[in-house]
Amino acid sequence: MTQFRNGDVVRLERGILTAHKGDRAFVYEEYQDFDDQTKKGVRLITEYGVNLGGLSFNDQQLYLTFIEHSGMTYTFTDVLKLKNDFDNGVLSVVFV
Numbered sequence: 001m002t003q004f005r006n007g008d009v010v011r012l013e014r015g016i017l018t019a020h021k022g023d024r025a026f027v028y029e030e031y032q033d034f035d036d037q038t039k040k041g042v043r044l045i046t047e048y049g050v051n052l053g054g055l056s057f058n059d060q061q062l063y064l065t066f067i068e069h070s071g072m073t074y075t076f077t078d079v080l081k082l083k084n085d086f087d088n089g090v091l092s093v094v095f096v
Helices: 057-063 079-087
Strands: 008-012 024-032 040-046 051-055 064-069
Touching: 008 040, 040 057, 051 057, 051 079, 057 064
Parallel strands: none
Antiparallel strands: 008 024, 008 064, 024 040, 040 051
């Protein structure tokens, strides 16, 4: 089972919210999983700027496939900064 981490680029295996199967997403934050405290949940933003929120470790196994580690880690502070960073191209380097 794969534990994704900050900086990973993943592919969606199923649609989530307005994102579609096959879309790429960037893991911008890890957090302690609410379902299993020994695991990490992750928060994601797609290549189109859709903030997918968080996925538990179990949901990650169902919805995500690892593509690569981008080499970039993101310091998440709030959703407005995340949106501004996306809109200003800060995250574009992870989707090349």
